[in-house]
Amino acid sequence: MKVVVCVKQTPSTTAVFSVKDGMVSWEDPGGKPNVVNPWDEYAVEEAIKFKEDRGASDAIALCVGDPSSDEALKTCLAMGCTDAVLVSDPALAGSDTLGTARTLAAAINKIGDVQVALFGKQAIDGDSGHVPVQAARALGWTPLTYVSAIKSVDGGTITVERLTDDGKETVTAKLPVVISVVKEINEPRYPSFMGIRKASKAVIPTWSAGDIGVSNAGPAAARTDWTKVYPMPPREGEVEMIVADSVEEQARILVNKLFEEKVI
Amino acid sequence: MSGGVWVFVENSDGAVDMISREAIGAARVVADGMGATLTGLVFGQNVAGAAAAAFDLGVDAVIAADDATLAGGRLEALGPLVVKLAQERQPDAIIIGASTRGRDLAAWTGADLDAGVVAEAIDLAVDGGVVKATRAVYTGKLLCDTFAKGAPQIVTLRSRAFAQAEPTGKTGTPEMVSAAVAEDAIPTKILGFEGKGGKVSLTDASKIVSGGRGVGGPEGFEPLRELADTLGAALGASRAAVDAGWISYDHQVGQTGKTVAPDLYIACGISGAIQHQAGMRSSKVIVVINKDPDAPVFKLARYGIVGDLFKVVPALTAEFRKRLG
Ligand SMILES: Cc1cc2nc3c(=O)[nH]c(=O)nc-3n(C[C@H](O)[C@H](O)[C@H](O)COP(=O)(O)OP(=O)(O)OC[C@H]3O[C@@H](n4cnc5c(N)ncnc54)[C@H](O)[C@@H]3O)c2cc1C
Ligand SMILES: Nc1ncnc2c1ncn2[C@@H]1O[C@H](COP(=O)(O)O)[C@@H](O)[C@H]1O
Numbered sequence: 001m002k003v004v005v006c007v008k009q010t011p012s013t014t015a016v017f018s019v020k021d022g023m024v025s026w027e028d029p030g031g032k033p034n035v036v037n038p039w040d041e042y043a044v045e046e047a048i049k050f051k052e053d054r055g056a057s058d059a060i061a062l063c064v065g066d067p068s069s070d071e072a073l074k075t076c077l078a079m080g081c082t083d084a085v086l087v088s089d090p091a092l093a094g095s096d097t098l099g100t101a102r103t104l105a106a107a108i109n110k111i112g113d114v115q116v117a118l119f120g121k122q123a124i125d126g127d128s129g130h131v132p133v134q135a136a137r138a139l140g141w142t143p144l145t146y147v148s149a150i151k152s153v154d155g156g157t158i159t160v161e162r163l164t165d166d167g168k169e170t171v172t173a174k175l176p177v178v179i180s181v182v183k184e185i186n187e188p189r190y191p192s193f194m195g196i197r198k199a200s201k202a203v204i205p206t207w208s209a210g211d212i213g214v215s216n217a218g219p220a221a222a223r224t225d226w227t228k229v230y231p232m233p234p235r236e237g238e239v240e241m242i243v244a245d246s247v248e249e250q251a252r253i254l255v256n257k258l259f260e261e262k263v264i
Numbered sequence: 265m266s267g268g269v270w271v272f273v274e275n276s277d278g279a280v281d282m283i284s285r286e287a288i289g290a291a292r293v294v295a296d297g298m299g300a301t302l303t304g305l306v307f308g309q310n311v312a313g314a315a316a317a318a319f320d321l322g323v324d325a326v327i328a329a330d331d332a333t334l335a336g337g338r339l340e341a342l343g344p345l346v347v348k349l350a351q352e353r354q355p356d357a358i359i360i361g362a363s364t365r366g367r368d369l370a371a372w373t374g375a376d377l378d379a380g381v382v383a384e385a386i387d388l389a390v391d392g393g394v395v396k397a398t399r400a401v402y403t404g405k406l407l408c409d410t411f412a413k414g415a416p417q418i419v420t421l422r423s424r425a426f427a428q429a430e431p432t433g434k435t436g437t438p439e440m441v442s443a444a445v446a447e448d449a450i451p452t453k454i455l456g457f458e459g460k461g462g463k464v465s466l467t468d469a470s471k472i473v474s475g476g477r478g479v480g481g482p483e484g485f486e487p488l489r490e491l492a493d494t495l496g497a498a499l500g501a502s503r504a505a506v507d508a509g510w511i512s513y514d515h516q517v518g519q520t521g522k523t524v525a526p527d528l529y530i531a532c533g534i535s536g537a538i539q540h541q542a543g544m545r546s547s548k549v550i551v552v553i554n555k556d557p558d559a560p561v562f563k564l565a566r567y568g569i570v571g572d573l574f575k576v577v578p579a580l581t582a583e584f585r586k587r588l589g
Contacts (some may be wrong), residue, residue, distance in 0.1 A: 013519055013539050017405050024406065038520055097383075098375060124403050124519060128383035130371035133339070137375035142451040143339065145368050159455065164364040165283075165465070166276075169336070170456040183513060183520065216378075223380030228409035229401065235545065239552070239565040250569055251579035254551065255587055257567060263471070263528040263549045264495070264584075 002058040004111060005047035005081065005118040006104050006135070007040040009065050009072035010125045017231065024229055036072045039120030041079075041188040042181045046150065047118050048080040049186070054153050058082045060111060064092065064103050070204045077199035078191030084202070085111070089209040092217055096224045097126070099217035101134035106214035107207060108139060116158070119180040121146065129180075136178035144177050148184040267355035268300035270416075271323065272346070274337070274363060275306060278313025280321060282428065282468055283361030287421055288321045289429035290388055291359040295324075297390030300356060303327060305349070306438065307342060309335040315438040321429040326438035333443050336454045337365050343372035345444040350377055355416045357395050362420035370420045380412030386425040386546070395419055403519045403542035423467045424525040425546075466498045466515065471528040474500030474517055474544070478533015478554065478573055482510040487577040488532055494584045500524065500544075502534045518543035530580075532573040536561025553577065 011017070012035045015026040027033050036044070050056040061076035061084040063069045073084035087107050095103065108114050117139070122129035136143035148163040151170065159172040163182050191199070209217065240257075244250045258264050271291035274281040280288070288304065295302035304323035306315045308330070315326045327349065333341045346369060350358065358373065360366040362384045374381035385397035395417045401408045412418060466472065473492040475485055485499065492499050500522075501515040517524055519539040529547035534540060536552075536559055544550070545564055552565040553576045562568045569576050 011402065013403070013542075015402075017402060019406065024402070026402075096380065097371070098378070098380075101375065125401065126383075127399075127401055127403060128381075129367050130374070130381055130383060133368050133371035134375040137372060143368070143372075144452070145339075146364050165467070166337070166365075167457060167459040169454055169458075171452050171454050173452045223374070223378065223414060224382060224410060224412050225380075226408050226410040229406055230408075232400065232405060232407050232545075235550075235564055237566070239562050239568045241568045241570065247571060247575045247579040248583070250571070250576065251583040254567055254569065254580065255583045258528065258549070258551070259587070261549050261566075264588075 001056050001115040002060060002111065002113050003047050003050040003056045003116045003118060004060045004062050004108050004114050005040070005043045005076070006062050006131070007044060007072055007076055007120070008037045008123045009034050009063060009069040010037040010123055013038065013124065019229055019231060022227060022229055034068065034071060036075050037120055037123045039122055039124065039183070042183055042185050043118040043120050044076050044079055044081065045186045045188040046181055048189070050116060051082065060085060062104065062107055062111075063087070064100055064107075066093070067206070073204050074199040074202065075191060077202050078195035079189055080195060084204045086204050086206045087212060088206050091209050094219035094222060095217045096222040097128055097130040098134055098223060099221050101131050102138045103209070103212070103214045103217045104131070104135045105138035106212040110207070110212045115175045117141070117176075117178045119178065121180055121182050132178055132180035139176070139178065141176045141178050142173045143180075144171065144173060145180045147179050147181050266300060267353040268303055269295040269298060270303050270305055270355045270358045272358065272360040272366060272369065273304045273306045273314065273318050274361065274365065275308055275311060275314030275317075278310065278317070280314055280317045281363075283363050283366065283423055285321060285428040286424070286426045287359050287361040288318065288323060290421055290426040292322050292429060294357060294359060294388060294390055294395055298356060298393055301325060303355070305346065307334045307345060308337070316435065319434050319436040320431045322432045322434060326436065327441055328438040329441050329443055331443040333445070333447050333450060336457065338450065338452055338454065339365070339368045339372060340450045340452055341443060341445060342369055343376070346373050347376040348444045349441065350416055356393065357417040357419065360418070360420045362422055366420055370418050374418050377416065379414060379416050379418055381418040381420070382410050382412050383420050384422040385419050386422050388419070400546070404523070404545055405542070422523070422525070466500060466517070466522050466524055469498035469524070469526050471495050471497035472500045472517070472524055472526045472547075473497050473530045473532065474502070474534060475505055475511070475532050476502035476534030477504040477508070479505060479510065485511055487574060487581070491530070491577055491581045491584070494581050494588065497528070502537075502540050531561055532577055534561055535559045536564065
């Protein structure tokens with residue numbers, strides 16, 4: 001049995017953004033501008049655990065993105081994934097979540113013999129969290145979202161704990177499944193020194209849209225339009241500092257203001 | 265005839281959940297803007313009370329399904345039902361609150377209908393039959409104007425971004441439909457469930473008192489907890505406090521925690537790193553208590569107090585107690 005982990009390369013969490021003619025660009029003066037989507041690190045860790053503890057033969061990292069995304073995949077290899085695959089094709093740029101999900105599904109089908117596809121909860125750039133369920137629909141597999149623990153994998157059946165807005169749910173399903181994970185599931189490991197050395201030499205196979213036979217992806221298939229992107233306007237007004245002779249007096253003034261604002 | 269605007273109504277114990285009260289409020293405005301009827305989808309077990317509540321909150325019609333398979337809100341039961349109904353009746357738009365269930369349902373429905381899904385709108389407008397949405401992307405650093413092409417236009421709404429629908433006194437009779445799939449055909453089985461039990465959830469809270477590394481230790485959250493209890497607020501935290509093990513992760517606000525938008529956010533001993541801001545910057549009124557006047561979080565604040573939180577927070581609690589009686 002193989003497991004696949006889908007990882008997206010995203011801007012770092014400290015990246016500084018600029019928008020020109022609707023095109024978003026970013027840099028990170030302090031570090032690397034692009035990273036593995038932080039939520040996906042938990043999925044990568046879980047994929048490696050499938051190999052170490054649950055008898056998976058391969059833990060394969062899969063990414064759809066521009067050629068620079070092989071950096072994110074190298075991080076996954078350095079952490080302990082056995083293989084990595086990049087799907088990169090100019091024809092796929094401008095896909096929406098549906099197109100990305102179909103592309104991931106087609107690549108997973110090409111890899112073959114996959115029983116579990118792991119995903120992060122959401123990507124910190126698009127912030128939608130729709131790709132895992134949509135990939136599950138494209139594959140015809142059962143989606144198990146917001147998974148906080150994998151309880152057992154046994155004779156083709158998997159039991160997991162899900163953490164939803166309502167509470168904690170224990171649920172079981174037959175393989176193959178798509179799983180999206182939340183932070184509670186594990187503590188992602190750091191890449192090892194050996195892993196980094198190995199990953200730096202790895203040649204990552206790149207597949208085109210034609211290689212995986214994906215249809216219905218790319219800009220023409222997109223069902224959403226996101227033409228206008230612009231910076232979040234700064235919060236209005238200056239901060240009003242509450243200054244007084246005693247904390248009691250400061251507290252009294254602040255509480256008065258909050259009653260006036262009608263937030264109490 | 266067009267199928268009009270639909271709104272998914274999450275319900276429990278015969279009542280409409282808060283996120284869906286917001287969704288009904290927003291969907292009412294969309295339906296009016298389109299000159300269309302508003303239909304509530306009320307699915308679950310023993311839904312008569314929730315269906316009546318949906319009418320009271322202003323929907324024109326209710327499609328209800330009352331079935332044991334729909335009880336736990338399983339996606340594999342809900343998804344096929346929404347898809348089947350949408351294929352039969354061709355709604356123009358489906359509005360769904362972005363709870364964990366709502367997000368999954370929107371994604372499922374969009375995939376099966378080959379329909380566009382706009383995630384987590386924070387603002388909506390109707391323009392010639394098109395639902396134009398604004399949403400935050402890149403964890404709140406940028407905004408994006410977006411819409412779904414074709415029909416149905418599926419839109420999820422960020423929690424607390426829209427005002428809740430108010431009771432109207434309207435009544436009506438729901439149209440009952442059956443479940444789309446039988447239990448045998450549902451691939452997941454729920455073995456156990458543990459509810460959250462009464463706690464104010466962070467994303468639903470109208471007030472949040474939040475603590476960071478400045479609280480100094482697990483016991484440092486005690487004065488914050490007292491202030492929160494006095495205000496009926498939820499307790500939040502920065503990642504630094506969570507990583508130190510002083511408070512559990514479900515309290516974390518920020519890029520890798522929860523995104524919140526309360527009316528009042530009181531940040532105590534939090535510096536305001538960009539990742540923390542990502543989770544709280546759309547709060548209505550932000551109050552900052554920090555001993556460092558240069559802490560970046562003051563830039564977001566409406567009111568600030570430079571001082572020791574262990575003096576300021578208890579003084580605030582005492583003052584609120586006096587005022588709230
Ligand atoms: C990938 C990634 C994701 C992240 N996600 C998140 C996230 O989701 N949420 C999040 O919060 N962070 C997140 N972070 C971490 C973030 O970068 C900061 O490290 C963190 O928010 C700092 O927490 P803090 O403000 O409590 O601590 P500090 O930055 O150490 O600030 C403590 C503040 O307390 C003040 N203080 C100290 N003592 C007192 C006192 N007695 N009275 C009053 N004030 C006092 C100090 O002046 C200081 O301003 C993330 C980081 C990364 C790299
Ligand atoms: N381009 C991509 N390549 C690989 N995985 C992706 C891609 N986009 C999204 N994913 C996966 O889907 C999850 C949810 O992303 P999203 O629905 O875009 O918020 C991410 O955490 C990833 O696991």
